[in-house]
Amino acid sequence: MASKRKLEFEDIVSVTEASDSASVHGVVTYLSPVKKSKKGSNYFNATVSDGKTTCRLVGFKDSQQKKLKEAMEKKETIIFEDCQVKKAKRGLDAMEILLKRTTSIAPSPKKFEVECSNDDDKLVLVEEVERKKEFETVSLNAKVVKVMDAITVNMGKKVQYVTLADSTSTVRCSLWEKDVGTLKEGKSYVFRALIVKEFDSKVYVSKGRDSSICEIDDIVDNVEFQEPEIESTHIKLARIVAVQELNKYRCCLSCKARVEPVMEGLGRCSKEDCQMLQKYDVCPEQVQAKLMFVSESKFISLYVYGKLLLDLAGRKDTDISEEILLQLPVFHSIEYNSQDVIIKFLPESTAV
Numbered sequence: 557m558a559s560k561r562k563l564e565f566e567d568i569v570s571v572t573e574a575s576d577s578a579s580v581h582g583v584v585t586y587l588s589p590v591k592k593s594k595k596g597s598n599y600f601n602a603t604v605s606d607g608k609t610t611c612r613l614v615g616f617k618d619s620q621q622k623k624l625k626e627a628m629e630k631k632e633t634i635i636f637e638d639c640q641v642k643k644a645k646r647g648l649d650a651m652e653i654l655l656k657r658t659t660s661i662a663p664s665p666k667k668f669e670v671e672c673s674n675d676d677d678k679l680v681l682v683e684e685v686e687r688k689k690e691f692e693t694v695s696l697n698a699k700v701v702k703v704m705d706a707i708t709v710n711m712g713k714k715v716q717y718v719t720l721a722d723s724t725s726t727v728r729c730s731l732w733e734k735d736v737g738t739l740k741e742g743k744s745y746v747f748r749a750l751i752v753k754e755f756d757s758k759v760y761v762s763k764g765r766d767s768s769i770c771e772i773d774d775i776v777d778n779v780e781f782q783e784p785e786i787e788s789t790h791i792k793l794a795r796i797v798a799v800q801e802l803n804k805y806r807c808c809l810s811c812k813a814r815v816e817p818v819m820e821g822l823g824r825c826s827k828e829d830c831q832m833l834q835k836y837d838v839c840p841e842q843v844q845a846k847l848m849f850v851s852e853s854k855f856i857s858l859y860v861y862g863k864l865l866l867d868l869a870g871r872k873d874t875d876i877s878e879e880i881l882l883q884l885p886v887f888h889s890i891e892y893n894s895q896d897v898i899i900k901f902l903p904e905s906t907a908v
């Protein structure tokens with residue numbers, strides 16, 4: 557179990573203890589796009605570094621991913637305030653940083669010099685390499701999963717093939733002459749400006765004159781992503797004392813993200829990779845709220861979405877008002893996850 561104690565980690569090296577409310581300083585050196593887990597929730601992962609060691613980070617909010625992206629582009633040292641630090645499930649003794657919905661990301665007064673930090677060229681996932689054109693250059697974080705014996709090809713040149721992998725795919729990489737024998741199986745590296753080549757209609761990458769390879773901490777991403785364990789917490793005899801947010805919106809017919817009205821009865825999906833234009837009045841209505849509860853004279857703000865909010869308010873439709881929510885009786889118990897999202901509740905009436 558994570559400790560309830562507030563901890564401040566001055567750098568990544570010191571991130572060795574679990575905490576439910578931690579501050580961590582670091583530089584983002586890798587960032588994935590927002591992905592969908594098997595259970596359908598959005599998440600992204602990243603690597604943060606202090607120049608000496610790295611730590612894996614998992615987040616769930618699109619807006620947090622965007623902030624990290626900006627910071628990574630600027631190579632800025634940032635502070636994650638009120639995040640969770642826990643033991644990584646599969647990473648030996650490694651710790652993992654989990655961003656909560658409330659975790660704030662701000663510039664840190666510290667300035668870490670991070671060697672393998674990203675240049676202007678963007679890191680791509682291994683699966684993206686296949687969609688690149690021949691002779692384009694790519695940079696990626698990958699693990700060497702197979703090293704073949706070097707062979708001698710025409711004009712006596714030596715070449716060695718290695719297989720690179722991340723969580724998305726594998727790709728073959730060729731190393732020539734003096735680079736032969738420089739990569740070790742099981743080690744992870746950041747590869748910069750590799751050249752995309754095609755042979756026999758198979759795409760591979762090759763180390764060219766402008767390419768560079770730098771060893772990094774193990775990327776654990778070559779293992780299939782595991783749903784972060786949702787640890788839930790209860791509050792008993794909880795009463796709503798304030799409605800901090802109550803939003804109604806319409807959701808996309810395709811991806812269920814929020815749809816913004818654009819013109820004459822049309823709406824456009826707000827999700828970057830969807831953007832579908834649709835008839836606004838056909839889109840189903842959805843609700844979300846941020847509610848302040850009091851339980852055992854402590855105040856806590858929790859989020860509740862969609863159908864669960866309707867159930868909580870005892871409504872069949874989305875016709876919910878702040879007044880309705882504030883008039884609800886005391887709840888027997890409210891269960892919420894580490895992201896402060898309500899996952900279950902027990903109304904007073906069923907209390908024994």
Ligand SMILES: [Zn+2]
Binds near residue numbers: 826
């Ligand atoms: Zn959509």
